[in-house]
Amino acid sequence: GAVVSQHPSRVICKSGTSVKIECRSLDFQATTMFWYRQFPKQSLMLMATSNEGSKATYEQGVEKDKFLINHASLTLSTLTVTSAHPEDSSFYICSAHLAGKVGTEAFFGQGTRLTVV
Amino acid sequence: DQQVKQNSPSLSVQEGRISILNCDYTNSMFDYFLWYKKYPAEGPTFLISISSIKDKNEDGRFTVFLNKSAKHLSLHIVPSQPGDSAVYFCAASGNAGNMLTFGGGTRLMVKP
Numbered sequence: 001g002a003v004v005s006q007h008p009s010r011v012i013c014k015s016g017t018s019v020k021i022e023c024r025s026l027d028f029q030a031t032t033m034f035w036y037r038q039f040p041k042q043s044l045m046l047m048a049t050s051n052e053g054s055k056a057t058y059e060q061g062v063e064k065d066k067f068l069i070n071h072a073s074l075t076l077s078t079l080t081v082t083s084a085h086p087e088d089s090s091f092y093i094c095s096a097h098l099a100g101k102v103g104t105e106a107f108f109g110q111g112t113r114l115t116v117v
Numbered sequence: 118d119q120q121v122k123q124n125s126p127s128l129s130v131q132e133g134r135i136s137i138l139n140c141d142y143t144n145s146m147f148d149y150f151l152w153y154k155k156y157p158a159e160g161p162t163f164l165i166s167i168s169s170i171k172d173k174n175e176d177g178r179f180t181v182f183l184n185k186s187a188k189h190l191s192l193h194i195v196p197s198q199p200g201d202s203a204v205y206f207c208a209a210s211g212n213a214g215n216m217l218t219f220g221g222g223t224r225l226m227v228k229p
Contacts, residue, residue, distance in 0.1 A: 034216055043221045093160050105151055106217060108160030
């Protein structure tokens with residue numbers, strides 16, 4: 001199946017600093033990628049839809065100035081958590097679908113465990 | 118407002134028996150349903166899916182059943198194996214695109 005690589009898998013940062021998470025589709029092109037967040041023992045919540053070459057679409061309640069998304073190419077989307085605070089500590093996961101195919105399974109990255117201290 | 122619900126947070130099953138995981142949804146616009154398996158600190162991995170035009174899809178030990186009138190789907194795993202122990206999420210998508218709405222997950226424990 002298609003492979004989505006997410007990096008880093010784990011990061012610890014100080015409060016007030018910014019962290020960038022990369023999501024790459026390794027063997028296919030993804031015009032759209034999705035970013036999810038998972039709190040402990042909870043479901044995956046969609047944060048935003050990352051569109052190649054255009055602005056991301058954020059879900060209600062997600063601060064776009066805090067969670068900066070860039071989708072500069074068909075194989076790379078980045079999520080930058082700016083001025084991170086301890087409440088931003090979470091598990092962040094990206095996903096992508098095969099370009100042009102609607103209603104198909106998503107391929108997920110390995111996830112990034114962010115801990116803000 | 119949870120559009121996709123998995124009412125059982127956990128399920129324990131003996132090895133070799135059937136595991137049945139349930140999922141209910143409220144949004145009638147959903148037309149594609151998926152099951153994912155997730156281990157701690159890893160991304161979900163796709164298991165099986167079903168389109169709303171079908172009521173059953175089978176892949177090896179995994180079968181998904183869809184009851185549209187009841188807005189209910191279930192995942193059957195038979196026979197269950199200890200390696201199946203994980204958190205299982207059902208997800209749904211609709212005409213709006215590929216974004217998935219996830220249920221809360223069910224932790225399956227298969228005992229040897």
